[in-house]
Amino acid sequence: MRIHRLFLSLLFVFGSVNLSQGQIKIVHLQPAIGRVNRPIPIEVRLENDGTMTDQVRVYYKSIKNASYKYIELQPAGQGYRGEIPPQPLSAEKVQYFIMVIPRIGGPVTYPEVNPFYEPLEIQIIPKETIHEEMPKKRPPVQKGEKKSSEKGVQPRRNAILPELDQSDYVILTPDPGSSIRAEDAFISVSILADSGIVDPSKTVVLLDGRKLQFKASEYLVTAVPPEITPGRHLIAVVFHDPKGRQFRPIRWRFTVEGPGKRGALSLRQSVRGNVFLSTRQERVSGRSLADNRIGGNLSLRKEAFQLGTRFNITSQEDRNFQARNRFLFWMRMPWVKFQFGDTSPAFTELILSGKRVRGVNAQVDLGIFHLNVAAGQTNRGIEGNAYIKILDPLTGDSLYINPVTGDTLTSKFIGENQVARYGTYAQNLWGLHLAVGKPAGFLWGLSLLKVKDNVHSIRRGIRPKDNLVLGTDLSLAVDRGRFRWQSEAAFSVLSEDISNGAISKTEIDSTFDTDLPFDPKKLEKWIILNASTIPIDPRRMTSLAAFSRVQLNYWGNFVHVEYKSIGSAYNSLGNSYLRRNLRGLFLSDRIRLFRNRVYLTLGYEDYFDNFRQLNKNPKIHIRSLRSGLNYYPGRRFPSLNLSVKRYGRNNQISTLDLTPGSVFDNREDNTTNEITFNASYKFKALNLEHRLNYNLIQMTKTDAFAASRPLSYFPIGITNRIHYFTFETNYHRPLKSIIRFATNRNSYQGGLSRYNFNTIEIRLEAAPQILSLFGYGGVRLYRANGLTRNLSGNALAKINFQKYQFELGGRIEPWKNHFFSLDSNWILFQDRGERYNLQTGGVLKNKSYQNYLFMFRYDYRF
Template identity: 25%
Template sequence: MRMFRTFLAFLAVGMASVALAGSPMIFHTELQPVVAGHSADIAFNISSFDGDVYEARLFYRSRGASDYRSTPMRQEGLSLTTKIDTKKLTPGHIEYYLAMQAYDGRVFYYPAVDPQNNPLSFEVIAGAEEPVNQALAEIIVLSPEPESVVPQDEMLIAVSVPDENLDIDPARTRLLIDGVNVSQLVNNEGILYMLTPKKMAVGHHNLEFKIFNSSGNLLGKKEWSFRVSSSGNSGAAFTSRTNFYLDNRFQNISKQQDNFLRAGLNFDGAYKDLDIGLRLQYNNNPGYSSQNATRYSALMAYNFTPRTRVYVKGGDFSGNYDPLTFWNRRVLGVSTGLKSAWFDLDVSLGTTANAVEGSATQDSSGAEVVSRYGTYKETFIAIRPVFNFGRYVSWGLNLVNGKEDPGSIKYGANPRESLVMGSTLNINLDNNRVRIKSSVQASIRNTNARGKVEFDTLAKQFDIPSGVKPYVDLLESTGFLTLSQGLAPIPSLALQAEAYFSYFDQLLKVAYKSIDANYTTAGNPYLLRGVRGLYVSDNIRLLDNQIFMNLYFNAYTDNLSQEGAETDNKDFGASISYFPLTNLPGVTLTFGNQSRINNADPNNEALYREDNSTQRYGLSSSYKFNTASVKNTVTVSFNNFTRDDRAIATNQSSFNVFSLGLRNQFDAPFATRLGFSQTNSTFGSGATASTTEIARYDGGVEYLYKNSSGNMSLKPFANVMLQQIKGSQSYNRLNYSAGAYLRTEKFGALSLRWDYMDYSDLAGVDWKDTIVNVRYDVTF
């Protein structure tokens, strides 16, 4: 299913779903256009899933960018939610998709088919009087207070970034003490950043804290001074922070009732030169194949100096070496390492899946036939030394190995193995204006590790010279790989290089990636493989940041795994946005053209032939005005998508989308929202052409109450949405939601949300679904 098939299905039901065998059914409502500077609220709801969610991430990018950014999604029962801060995004279309990893290691996507090339999208509209990339994020200094005097034994550095929607890249966060970079020692938990330096000299000191987004742009900074005095007592202060949450979701979906309960406890503490951390999460749903849904982990670190420490962590953890090697993969085991100014080392050992037996039945002859494949126990090893040369260059080596144990279960598919070895090089020059990131990796995989074969058998199969045998024997002797019939000793390669240049009010990015289709790593379940090409984008600011231009050109080949159907892509486009500093409307114009072509044999049904081009045009505007004490924002947008398919005429398609929105902010503080959109689509040509019309009406109201001291807030809200679909199936969909968020400084936060969805007009369906979510969260 290619882009416009996915888009048509998405529009046709308004809230699309995926329901594959053994896969979750995922519901998602498309986003209305968002004014730049406001947050984009994205939510997915899951039902009919026989597993547990270990982690869900939202991948998003500005259209034309080479790589997706990602942000973890918050899980409340089976609701996955997140917010995207649009302050740092270029106005135009934002593409996104969901990636979700289950506890058994399976990964699911939404959209389900090729989501990187067929993503969902929403539009960011330029807003008046809100030029982006100017206002810095708020950073609150908690300790030590500016110009204060702090005893040595009470020294704690703590800052808070209250905006939870910022796209903060933790790897770029910087904390400098008297000009010395101690960022690697900072503990980050949610909006809190904390460090307990152990050996600060008596006297005057200066602190500087900076946060950056994933593109390297500065989001916020804070600089202040204080003085350290000699200790007032002989004992060192113990500091700690504890967070507890309880989350319950009741749902009645498709006349099936379920209740899900989660609870968690997070603890961070510091005593003298020792830091400790504990994590525990309970889930009442054991889920698919008894993979452990309860997470637990512990961390202990010892600080020799402000820039040098050793650590050990056990239980559930994930790594962040490099996207091509070890990145956000759940491991249950132990990790230990060293962080310093000149040398870093990490060694991680554990398992990524528990062994769970499959099942079998007997056929008429009495032979066993596997009816459900089980899950093998998979052992995991990752090693990474990094050599740092000041703040400018870091060079790293890595080894990642994953092995499924053939003897761990009786009924399973072929057990697999993989080994990745390679190097990374990062360069930072001219005060972060020039940044180069590169990674080169080689992977050897084994698609069937059951049994053993002689080297001569593999040499004949792959035409390998006899001189390679010592190296194959060496790999087998390490225990990383098994010399079996599924071993492919010829390595698959992966290369990714990115260069950023930030000069003259513009950010130029040039990237090249080449990832073989057979490249395999046990450390990144989300990796896109089988792609090779060049990606160039340039963000330009003009006229005192009133005009923003985004230009992009991508030329790449995907489907590398399908011989004869490798597809060449050309994707280019531009957007220009006007952010007036006066009381005028903000305007954004967008244009894009994407072409896909391959030489697939039209008589081969196993290959998908492509020869098409898609053009996109868009015009959007927003205007802010006041009526008495009411602040109003009106938005309007129109987009046209036209696909010319020369390979399959029935895939010809055209979409026109018009939307109108109004938001009112009263002094109360009370806010209302009204929206309307009309979509007209045509798919196919001639007698097979079909048309669909979708009208959407939505509205919402919210109220924010804060007491006089500011330590308590209450936010009730209510929303309604009606969709009227006319096409091959005509029906209405009605959705109500209401709830409240209560936050207190002393007793924590309590949230309640109720959703009701009615599909009663859909032929053959009598669905009236209800979801109720309650969550309590407290930190002390």
């Protein structure tokens, strides 16, 4: 039976239990909330990463979407860091999971069990500060600034402009009165008003009186200024209602740091970028590991033309593994976007999404005609290993000795064709998406995707594949986007083994006693058809995937209704993480109350998993009830967020098969209850600014048949609770202190096993206004204890360890635009845990160890 994802997230919140040393464990603290239209930081630490990690990825999607996208985390300190892109308020929740791809062995995921189907969740909430106080009077006129209205905004003489309520928008960046670097200049305003009040498409964005190009969606207006000089600058954002009537401009000032001619906006040609060099030295469980990198990005902008590149080159690049180096060249103009290198093309949710393609991606926008073309390689060929050539992963010796039996592999398998590890075929992808219409109105599209393994790319491979997917999508937006309808359908053909090519019409007719109206050999250019092709009978529509969704935004309600059916035989190699054999309904409503100070979210899911009942397994009825309450009273009071979820799985089987000699229990009726609570409060005390944050995550999973299960059945009952406190203080000097404390109490396997965990962290950060200096230091203490038992109640392992982690690092800018940073960690792991051999009565004690990490990085920004 499946272990629920939250058990795993609680079990490894700050550390992992090392019951089998040498296996990579993912350590991750799940963010309780994410702010609307702001990136969500993700941090991952790895335990026992003695093989050097190839990639660390985060796959993410909105709860309303069917497919995942992914980002690659970058090394940072002792772990890896990255950001899930900003999400709109309509996303409600972001679902994600983490995948680590090591150099040796298969991928490791977090959660460990069913990560694609039962991922972690982050609730998306509005920005904490709902009201941004704006000056009652116009800011004082600066030198060179016109006294009249901003250029491009000419109200009628003596006109009294209506003013938006301060709860109808949120200034995201830059903060009013803030000081930023020129490369960080980015204007972003979130729209909280109903679409019947504000029409984002009619917005005017001005910087120092000059109009800027901007992007607008239903909930967000953004603009990237051209080259901007140091000094104070004035932003004005002018909203209009659907009839074109202007609101009073929203104005605020900010300062760009740095020397030079001040207080003016430059529209000259802009060149920006950065280059970095880094080295990472690490000692893990007695092994020394190194990773050296060079990377950066460069962008050139002149008026509407943009050109750039992004690259990351690592010393860990190895032809025996998938590519670790990354590079991308791109070009943009108002009507075309072109990328070459490691691209991430996206057509539609069902066909192509979340796939890295090394090749080209071109998008052409000609008004009502839209074309998206992608072609390249998704996997490069990696040759398999014969036993005679296998190497010891630790010593590199060709004579590999099995540590358990003492046998040498080459003494038993000496044939050239005896395969120890099958390789990976080079896989090529090409496809296109053609659409007619406008995204803000009616849009109809057609998609074609072809993915095929190159059978000649390696010698020792198994089951090369060929995939063809056809699809169509339709969307309609009316009433200024307050009503949106989107539908998509796709049909796939997958041949799971094309090593012997296509079967002929003669072979099919003689084998299946039928008269096929066409010859499969003539279709080899498009798809290789043979006995491994699915679906075998397209008329059953098992390879059809479709969904239809409606979104309504009226009277403070954002309603989402969706029905989807993903066939059991549907396969798109352009979207490897789409949940198949699933059919059902999703409903949700996010209600804004009390001038957007209160948000109430209600959701209901009703699905059938395995609805085609493959392999005669029963279909599983999945029901989920969700509710959320978010309260934002303002700066003087704490903000509160509460989320409650009830999730049940039932396969409608209530009887136990008592056949003599084999008792088989396939009954499934379990219920999971989850509660997530977050409170955050900013306040002043002792003339200092403080922030207190508290998170509670609680989950219980119960089995309706627990009392009647056979003795050999592993119980699934789980009870978990975690408390997590953070207290931050900003001192008058550029000093900040952070204290974190967490407790974790777990009971799993129906109470047979337990795991308790405590951690405390103290961290200091200093940022004196000298040479952009930043420094930090901290200490973490982990303590864990627990016991794992078998079904008879006998102890299998005792958990008892302490882990001390010390970190020290910082950053300095000794010369303009030149940055040097250093991160160091030292870890002392004292393990008093034991593992028990019930057959021999032996006891194996876990080993203690000391690890260190040293990371140096140089950046040049221009």
